[in-house]
Structure formats: C-alpha cells, structure tokens
Amino acid sequence: MAEIIDGKAAGEEVVAKVKERTAQLIAEAGVQPGLAVVIVGEDPASQVYVNSKSKKAKDCGFHSEQHTLPAETSEAELLALVEKLNADPKIHGILVQLPLPSQMDAGKVIQTIAPEKDVDGFHFNNVGRLGTGELDAAFVPCTPAGCMLLVEKIRGADLSGLSAVVIGRSNIVGKPMANLLLAANCTVTIAHSRTKDLPALARTADILVAAVGRPEMVKGDWVKPGATVIDVGINRVIAAEGEKAKLVGDVAFAEASEHAGAITPVPGGVGPMTIALLMANTLKSAYRAAGRKPPK
Numbered sequence: 094m095a096e097i098i099d100g101k102a103a104g105e106e107v108v109a110k111v112k113e114r115t116a117q118l119i120a121e122a123g124v125q126p127g128l129a130v131v132i133v134g135e136d137p138a139s140q141v142y143v144n145s146k147s148k149k150a151k152d153c154g155f156h157s158e159q160h161t162l163p164a165e166t167s168e169a170e171l172l173a174l175v176e177k178l179n180a181d182p183k184i185h186g187i188l189v190q191l192p193l194p195s196q197m198d199a200g201k202v203i204q205t206i207a208p209e210k211d212v213d214g215f216h217f218n219n220v221g222r223l224g225t226g227e228l229d230a231a232f233v234p235c236t237p238a239g240c241m242l243l244v245e246k247i248r249g250a251d252l253s254g255l256s257a258v259v260i261g262r263s264n265i266v267g268k269p270m271a272n273l274l275l276a277a278n279c280t281v282t283i284a285h286s287r288t289k290d291l292p293a294l295a296r297t298a299d300i301l302v303a304a305v306g307r308p309e310m311v312k313g314d315w316v317k318p319g320a321t322v323i324d325v326g327i328n329r330v331i332a333a334e335g336e337k338a339k340l341v342g343d344v345a346f347a348e349a350s351e352h353a354g355a356i357t358p359v360p361g362g363v364g365p366m367t368i369a370l371l372m373a374n375t376l377k378s379a380y381r382a383a384g385r386k387p388p389k
C-alpha cells in the first residue's frame with residue numbers, strides 16, 4: 094500500500110518556518126510582512142478561502158488586510174484599489190480572489206498587480222520568469238509550488254531523469270507545475286482533454302499530477318507501480334440523495350493507493366500546502382522589500 098503524503102503536516106512545517114522568519118525580519122529590519130486579500134461579491138466558497146488566508150496571515154505575524162467589495166463594484170473601482178495597494182509600503186503581497194464578477198476582466202486586474210507584490214504568481218513577469226527557469230526571481234504559483242515540496246519530500250531533491258505526467262494545462266496549476274518539474278530536470282508530458290490514450294500515458298509516470306477537476310477520474314490501473322501521485326483536484330460530490338457532500342480528488346484514492354508508492358489524500362494533501370506557500374511567498378516579498386535575500 095502507498096505511503097499517504099501528509100500535506101497538513103508539511104504545510105504546518107512551512108508555516109512554522111514563516112512565523113520564525115517573520116519574527117526575525119521584524120526584529121532585525123523592522124519590516125512586518127503585509128498581505129492584502131481582495132474579494133468581490135459573496136461567493137460562499139471564495140469567502141471561506143479568503144477568510145482562511147487572512148487568518149493564516151495573522152497567525153504568521155503578518156499585517157493582514159481583507160478588502161470585501163460588493164458584487165456590483167466596477168472594474169475601474171477594483172483597479173483603483175489594486176493601484177492603491179501597489180503603492181502601499183505596508184503591503185508586500187496582493188491577492189485578488191478569483192473568479193471575479195462578469196463585468197470585470199480578470200486578466201486585466203491581475204496584470205495591474207505590481208509583479209513584485211504578485212504573490213499568486215499570475216502576472217506575466219512571474220509567469221515568464223518561471224518559464225525561463227529563473228525560479229529565484231519569480232513568484233511561483235502557490236499550488237504547484239506546494240506540490241513540488243510534497244514530491245521532494247518523497248523523492249528527495251534530485252528528480253533528474255524522472256518521467257512526470259501532468260494532467261491539466263491551466264495557467265494556475267497544470268502549466269506552472271510542468272515548468273517546475275522541467276526545471277527540476279524531469280522529462281515532462283502535459284496531458285489535457287484532447288490527449289489520446291491517457292491511461293497508457295499516465296502509466297509511464299514516475300510522478301503523476303492530476304489537476305483536472307473531475308472526481309476520481311484517474312483509476313488505479315493508470316498508476317505505474319511505485320509512482321508518486323499528487324492529486325490537486327477538489328471536487329464536492331454527493332454520493333446519494335440526502336447525504337452530505339464530501340470532498341474527493343481527481344484520483345480514485347483507494348484503488349490508486351494499491352499501485353502508487355506514495356499518494357496525497359483529498360482533503361489533507363495539496364490543499365493545506367497552497368495556503369502555506371502563499372504565506373511563504375508573502376514573506377519572500379517582504380524580505381526583498383527589506384533589501385535582504387529571501388530564505389529558501
């Protein structure tokens with residue numbers, strides 16, 4: 094049976110280091126990391142995410158701001174807030190929670206965030222840096238950065254020559270994940286909805302990452318024996334009428350566990366890493382603002 098990769102514990106380790114270094118930065122340089130989280134509208138799932146990000150920032154010892162704007166806010170008003178936060182020296186990280194209401198161009202909003210405060214890593218400058226392998230200069234998107242830490246926990250820091258398959262090509266998970274694995278010298282294939290014979294391709298992977306958004310799509314016999322399986326998917330499913338919804342990943346966990354060497358559960362795998370890496374990125378930004386080399 095596969096080793097279960099404990100993302101909750103790994104996330105807590107990251108957060109503990111962030112707390113320690115925050116205290117150090119405040120003591121030595123007088124700089125307190127600041128995170129501003131912006132949400133537009135009242136989508137309940139987004140509210141939950143945003144509240145937990147703001148709370149975690151406070152736990153880390155950050156200056157934490159939450160800006161909640163009504164759903165009817167205009168794009169110009171949101172852009173004005175982003176510009177204000179760009180210019181605010183107390184703020185080192187700006188996160189605009191997606192999705193945004195339909196009257197707004199999310200791409201435009203993201204490109205308005207100053208690249209040096211873009212702790213989500215979605216600005217073209219950061220995407221370009223990651224794409225060209227300048228990882229130290231980039232902000233790497235939090236979910237794939239967290240996945241890499243989990244992979245390295247299992248496989249060690251040297252992933253050279255391993256075969257990696259990433260299922261999903263979104264800009265926030267699939268593509269940056271593939272770039273990180275490539276930068277770590279894996280041989281990477283990106284699969285998507287048009288890929289032919291996905292099960293056969295998946296079976297070639299030493300590292301298999303599923304970021305699709307389809308409950309339990311990856312079956313046990315898609316997994317190469319001993320593979321490291323990272324399940325990014327978060328899907329809410331109701332098994333039978335009247336039952337409560339439960340969270341499942343993109344991987345059929347029980348059957349995949351019989352083949353994998355190690356596997357992340359859902360929940361408790363990638364999820365807690367995402368928020369931990371957001372804190373780590375904000376700390377990194379504050380170190381840079383203080384003219385110090387960010388900790389690894």
Ligand code: NDP
Nearest residue numbers: 236261262263266285286304305306325326327363364367
């Ligand atoms: P997107 O919907 O943006 O992308 C999904 C990708 O999956 C697309 O590239 C799509 O291909 C591909 N895909 C869809 N159906 C199939 C199929 N049948 N076979 C192969 N590929 C397929 O999703 P995200 O990347 O934003 O998120 C993916 C999952 O990860 C979701 O469940 C999301 O909730 C979760 N997530 C979890 C996070 C966490 O913190 N744990 C953070 C972010 C996301 P194509 O491009 O061809 O359409």
